[in-house]
Amino acid sequence: MSAPARTPEPPYYAVIFTSTRTDVEEGYAAMADLMASLGSQQPGFLGLETARGEDGLGITVSYWESEEAIANWKRNVDHRGAQAKGRSTWYSEFVTRVAKVERAYGFVKPAPHA
């Protein structure tokens, strides 16, 4: 995805997941795809933004209607034991922050005239 998520008017919730990767590639891409896919099917899911720079720092922000939607999503993920098991393999460090989005504003460059 290459554009900011289209989210409704605040308030809503953001889960900010910041991480540095180990050099273990095995299973990582499949897990990341599965997480994105499961998340987007979850009730209350509003959008996802993800970026990883050349220095290895990655930031993934998912947006949710409510805290309840986040709790349900977390429960769903926890049921897949693979994720917890794999974290220490794929990540050397991570922080998850749950935050309530209180206001938002943006800009979209107008398309040039044809």
Add this chain to the structure above:
Amino acid sequence: MSAPARTPEPPYYAVIFTSTRTDVEEGYAAMADLMASLGSQQPGFLGLETARGEDGLGITVSYWESEEAIANWKRNVDHRGAQAKGRSTWYSEFVTRVAKVERAYGFVKPAPHA
């Protein structure tokens, strides 16, 4: 920076800036460095995380002690006319979201034994 920001116990605030770039490079790196430098000198600044992926989506999250600290920072930035002027040059799209971090948890991989 290649590691998640070291932030205190919540609550604190996050400003999530998600953007897609135009192909205009002129002045961009200098502005980005200036913004990071000014921000980190601002009272109430707690940390910064930034990543831009190969698809062009960039995410920068700055962390702040209070809404007042964010308001002061924004005022400081607004005084530099260059920023507002340059936004439509450097960015094809962006969204800024201000959020209150309510809880956080993390993981750091233990260093291997020597």
